[in-house]
Amino acid sequence: MTTATQARPAFPTAISRPVSPPGLIASSAQVSLRALRKYFRTPGLWAMGVVQSVLFLFSFRYVFGGYIQGGATRYADFFVPGYVATIVLFTGGGIAVAVAEDRVAGFTGRLLSLPVPRLSITAGRAAADILTNAWSIVLTAAFGFLFGFRLSGSVTDGLAALGMCMLYGVVFTVVFMVIGLMAPNAQAAQGMSMIAFVFAFISSTYVPASTMPGWLQPFAKYQPITPMVDAVRSLIAGSGSDVGLALAWSALLVIVFTPIAVLRYRRG
Amino acid sequence: MSSDKQPLMLEARGITVKFGKVTALDGLDLTEPSGQVLAILGPNGAGKTTFVRTVATLQRPTSGELRVRGNDVVRNPTGVRRDIGLAGQFAAVEPTMTGRENLEMTARLFGHGRPEARRAASAVIDQLGLAEVADRRSSTYSGGQRRRLDLGASLVGAPRLLLLDEPTTGLDPVGRREVWDAVRGLAAAGTDILLTTHYLDEADELADHVVVIDHGRTVASGTLSELKASVGRDVIELAVTDSARLDEAGRILERVTGSLPRLDRGGRRATATAAGGASELATVIGYLGSAGIATDEIGLRRPTLDEVFLALTGDHAARTAVTSQNGSTR
Numbered sequence: 001m002t003t004a005t006q007a008r009p010a011f012p013t014a015i016s017r018p019v020s021p022p023g024l025i026a027s028s029a030q031v032s033l034r035a036l037r038k039y040f041r042t043p044g045l046w047a048m049g050v051v052q053s054v055l056f057l058f059s060f061r062y063v064f065g066g067y068i069q070g071g072a073t074r075y076a077d078f079f080v081p082g083y084v085a086t087i088v089l090f091t092g093g094g095i096a097v098a099v100a101e102d103r104v105a106g107f108t109g110r111l112l113s114l115p116v117p118r119l120s121i122t123a124g125r126a127a128a129d130i131l132t133n134a135w136s137i138v139l140t141a142a143f144g145f146l147f148g149f150r151l152s153g154s155v156t157d158g159l160a161a162l163g164m165c166m167l168y169g170v171v172f173t174v175v176f177m178v179i180g181l182m183a184p185n186a187q188a189a190q191g192m193s194m195i196a197f198v199f200a201f202i203s204s205t206y207v208p209a210s211t212m213p214g215w216l217q218p219f220a221k222y223q224p225i226t227p228m229v230d231a232v233r234s235l236i237a238g239s240g241s242d243v244g245l246a247l248a249w250s251a252l253l254v255i256v257f258t259p260i261a262v263l264r265y266r267r268g
Numbered sequence: 269m270s271s272d273k274q275p276l277m278l279e280a281r282g283i284t285v286k287f288g289k290v291t292a293l294d295g296l297d298l299t300e301p302s303g304q305v306l307a308i309l310g311p312n313g314a315g316k317t318t319f320v321r322t323v324a325t326l327q328r329p330t331s332g333e334l335r336v337r338g339n340d341v342v343r344n345p346t347g348v349r350r351d352i353g354l355a356g357q358f359a360a361v362e363p364t365m366t367g368r369e370n371l372e373m374t375a376r377l378f379g380h381g382r383p384e385a386r387r388a389a390s391a392v393i394d395q396l397g398l399a400e401v402a403d404r405r406s407s408t409y410s411g412g413q414r415r416r417l418d419l420g421a422s423l424v425g426a427p428r429l430l431l432l433d434e435p436t437t438g439l440d441p442v443g444r445r446e447v448w449d450a451v452r453g454l455a456a457a458g459t460d461i462l463l464t465t466h467y468l469d470e471a472d473e474l475a476d477h478v479v480v481i482d483h484g485r486t487v488a489s490g491t492l493s494e495l496k497a498s499v500g501r502d503v504i505e506l507a508v509t510d511s512a513r514l515d516e517a518g519r520i521l522e523r524v525t526g527s528l529p530r531l532d533r534g535g536r537r538a539t540a541t542a543a544g545g546a547s548e549l550a551t552v553i554g555y556l557g558s559a560g561i562a563t564d565e566i567g568l569r570r571p572t573l574d575e576v577f578l579a580l581t582g583d584h585a586a587r588t589a590v591t592s593q594n595g596s597t598r
Contacts, residue, residue: 014391014395015387015388015391015392015423015424015425015426016380016384016387016388016426017425017426018350018378018379018380018384018425018426019379020379021346021349021350021378021379022376022377022378022379026376027376027377030373030376030377031377033373034362034365034373037362037364037365037369038362038364038365041364041365041405042364105360106356106357106360107360107362109321109324109326109354109356109360110354110356110360110374110421111377112324112325112326113324113325113326113349113352113353113354113431114349114374114377114378114425115346115349115350115378115379115425116377
């Protein structure tokens with residue numbers, strides 16, 4: 001014991017004690033930075049999104065697109081806005097998995113044992129996921145143009161539509177965080193996230209809801225994704241007629257899921 | 269705050285933690301002074317991890333009071349969090365970040381500014397012998413290196429109490445030795461340490477003071493030698509030459525000592541605590557001779573920590589502990 005003391009300087013004194021606990025912004029930034037590093041340093045995470053977007057756009061444009069007759073509207077102009085608006089339903093699985101992994105691997109526990117404001121654990125994670133979602137949305141939109149999509153209205157209308165997609169990125173970040181926090185482990189989080197596919201496909205994203213069989217139409221019409229997708233299309237067309245309902249759905253989802261996320265995170 | 273006296277490391281009064289119908293901690297009482305390495309020993313499911321999580325403010329007690337260095341875990345959790353550093357069974361380090369990045373991040377989360385965070389990270393890297401790998405992604409680390417990095421992350425905020433929940437579970441012998449050396453270095457330099465373990469040798473190696481818990485309650489506490497002395501009696505241990513005669517030898521042990529012998533068939537060994545010491549040993553030798561049972565080895569010795577543990581927590585617990593120590597699946 002004494003030899004160890006003599007051989008090394010008294011170690012803890014080499015580190016000063018922090019004067020005060022970190023603030024909300026500083027600690028949220030650290031939590032975000034770590035999540036972003038993990039995302040961009042794991043090719044499996046960011047590259048999968050790119051590959052998936054290209055694959056979907058390619059399939060619907062060139063494989064199914066030839067058969068789907070969209071009347072006056074070119075099919076690319078119909079489905080690309082829908083796909084960009086719902087891309088967060090596909091990237092969301094990654095968020096749920098990451099959140100579940102953090103809890104199982106003890107990272108969330110470590111954070112909770114530190115003197116950080118509790119809110120920064122949720123806020124930091126959400127900020128990072130909102131950014132990665134924004135990245136996926138911009139990337140997918142760019143690929144959309146490459147696969148034949150053209151704006152029917154002004155560039156400003158197009159940007160408004162993109163902004164709407166970004167909002168959905170925020171909304172579904174919170175939703176998938178909750179899925180990740182509810183799941184017992186990462187695999188379960190992945191599985192539970194598949195429910196989003198039901199909402200993505202049985203909606204007006206790929207074909208108008210009115211073309212579906214009668215028994216399916218009520219679900220397709222009244223679930224949140226259809227008005228959200230319609231709002232993006234209406235913004236591109238310059239009318240913005242469906243925006244109100246989409247905003248109402250967005251607000252409802254955020255109001256319901258945010259408190260659950262904040263409270264579940266506290267439990268670790 | 270202003271008192272010169274070091275506050276108590278821990279003061280637990282009737283801590284109870286319930287998860288639905290399961291009671292993980294059942295009125296646990298504990299008072300421990302600062303300036304020591306404290307080992308919480310207990311079989312799997314005894315409540316060790318729940319206790320550490322409660323001390324770390326991750327788990328709110330259902331009832332009872334717990335003060336960590338004078339701060340109440342429910343009323344002043346931030347005060348507790350500023351004093352503690354937690355390293356767990358799982359190395360909670362980010363594999364895609366380098367060791368240094370992990371340490372600097374945690375230092376910032378303790379409240380350090382950027383320059384102090386850098387300094388703290390460098391000091392930890394030197395102290396824990398991670399200089400060579402510090403700028404590599406921690407996904408490339410060995411198990412022992414990762415665990416030491418995790419330990420380091422709990423140190424960058426200069427905690428006054430380090431909480432180590434099963435710090436060497438799942439490590440190979442080299443990794444265990446590395447973590448033990450690091451813990452000894454920290455203790456020597458004056459950090460209070462609370463560690464949980466179900467490895468008896470780990471408590472033997474590291475701890476000044478041991479608390480044995482079982483079924484969520486404190487069943488014994490003291491220094492290792494006190495614990496050994498409290499169980500007291502010496503042990504007669506013998507190894508028979510012919511394994512077929514082990515049961516017979518066991519019956520002789522039981523008849524002489526009056527205590528239930530433990531039989532180890534693989535090692536052809538039988539042990540029993542002997543209140544009568546040397547005279548009982550002589551009697552056993554006599555009986556074995558007249559029964560014609562040859563022994564390879566027979567003698568009287570102090571109880572091992574395993575036997576102390578067994579005596580304190582009962583059969584089931586000791587079997588679990590001994591089995592996991594050997595790493596076999598039984």
